[in-house]
Amino acid sequence: MNVAKQELDGVGSVLRACGEAFATQQGRLADAVADATDSGYKVANDGTVTAPTVDSAHMMPGDIAMMHRDQAARAQGYADRIGDAWNAAREADKEYAAAIKLFTDAANRCAKGDWSAGLVELATANALSNELLSELGMPDDKASPEAVQRWWASLSPSLQAELIQDYPEEIGNRDGIPVVDRDRANRTYLPMLLSSLETDYAAASGDKAAALKDKIDGVKGIQQQLDQGREPRPYLLGLGATGNGRAIVSFGNPDSSKNVSAYVPGLNTKLSGHFASADVNRAWAVAQTANETYPNTSTASVVWLGYDAPQLDGFKWSAADVMNDDDAKAGAPAYNSFLNGIRATHESGSPHVTAIGHSYGSLTVGQAAQLPGGIPADDVVLVGSPGVGVDRAADLGVGADHVYVGAAKNDQVTNLPTGNLLEYVSPGSEYGPKENWFGTDPADDHFGGHHFSVAPGEDTGLAGLVTGDLPAHSVYFKPEGGESLYNIASVVTGHGDAIKTTAPR
Secondary structure, eight states: OHHHHHHHHHHHHHHHHHHHHHHHHHHHHHHHHHHHHHTTOEEOTTSOEEOOOOOOTTSOHHHHHHHHHHHHHHHHHHHHHHHHHHHHHHHHHHHHHHHHHHHHHHHHHHHTTOOOOOHHHHHHHHHHHHHHHHHTTOOOTTSOHHHHHHHHHHSOHHHHHHHHHHOHHHHHTOTTSOHHHHHHHHHHHHHHHHHHHHHHHHTOOHHHHHHHHHHHHHHHHHHHHHHSOOSSOEEEEEEEOSTTOEEEEEESOTTTOSEEEEEEOOTTOOSSHHIIIIIHHHHHHHHHHHHHHOTTSOEEEEEEEOSOOOOEETTEEOSSOTTOOHHHHHHHHHHHHHHHHHHHHOSSSOOEEEEEEETHHHHHHHHHHTSTTOOSOSEEEEESOSOOSSSSGGGGSSOGGGEEEEOOTTOGGGGOOOSOHHHHHSTTSTTOSOEETTEEOTTSTTTOSEEBOOOOOOOOHHHHHHHTOOGGGGOTTSGGGTTHHHHHHHHHTTOGGGSOBOOOO
């Protein structure tokens, strides 16, 4: 049954791509004919274009010759456009007919009892889908969000709607596509992804089954978040099964809101039921607090899981754990691309953007700030940080005055020992700046920036760090965090001068 489903899905992909290819060429043909006839040229059924007759009795011979040359060139131009559309449609017909034959042959093979997976057929279907998007001018993966936005804006609303329906994964996860369209695409893709994950889960076992179960729970949890009717309204801006899973959820529309925050979660985050509740709820808490505290402005709050965060399970560290910066470096370009996409599609073009990094996510933000061109944010908020890869707030590229740091006293992640016991026992002492695992501790007085008040949190000691029992590490977005959430909301809305400050370590 699984093979049959794959084959039928492949047929559907080919037929959809075929229909859109023909519709595209039909549109080009219609545009060329309309342009020609609007200019007075006649288009015959065979594509021949004839110039209009002009009374030249009172024209000079040289002007007549010039007019005829111009008419001939324009007629040829119209004819070439018509011919190109026609030839492209014929080539598409051949290509898609050949693809359909592959599936027809596969069906005959299956009818005789040969249910081998049709990898060639499925690969052909995927290739045709990608070719169609390329034919429609979709920029490649290296293109900027601004280029994607210009391409999308050039398409007709009807073609946009067709692409959202037929290519929801590609459209929904592409930076530079407007928020409303990404949301519509990802809501279309969500049940498709869930079905695929459940199919894979039914045939899996062991660690693979556990990982798939996490993703299934995460997708279902996100669906519940979308269905709750919360305010601000949730938008699904990214979704996928890559790595430990991908998801981007925003409360409020980043394209129309004056303020946009993008929170990067850290240690142990993956697409799971916990992410769909805890991390998504953190984004909602920022939006809710910002809009209640500062009702005269509008704020959208995003949780961005666009990378693989390191995982810790009790005493068992993953191969790429929190002591390694590889995950942060890998995620940084994608994070900057997302922020650039927010600016590219924003209605005014100039939102106030705040990058928020929690835990290992703060290192991802720090790495994003080190990329060429810097981080496309106005302010940076670092909470529960084990270091950001730089030694001073000024090195984050937004100006030290636009860097804000929150560190709960009992958050052991902000006190990771680095080999010098004196730095751990006596942070901020005469021994110089306290070095955390990824550079100067952002909570140290040598780092710079603004330091805001956070409740101390429950003290579980160094043992808590070893075992993963870290309640103080998650207080920043909760009522038990004291003034932390208010402070974050103040920065996000451009009121950094209103934070409740505290002395650095």
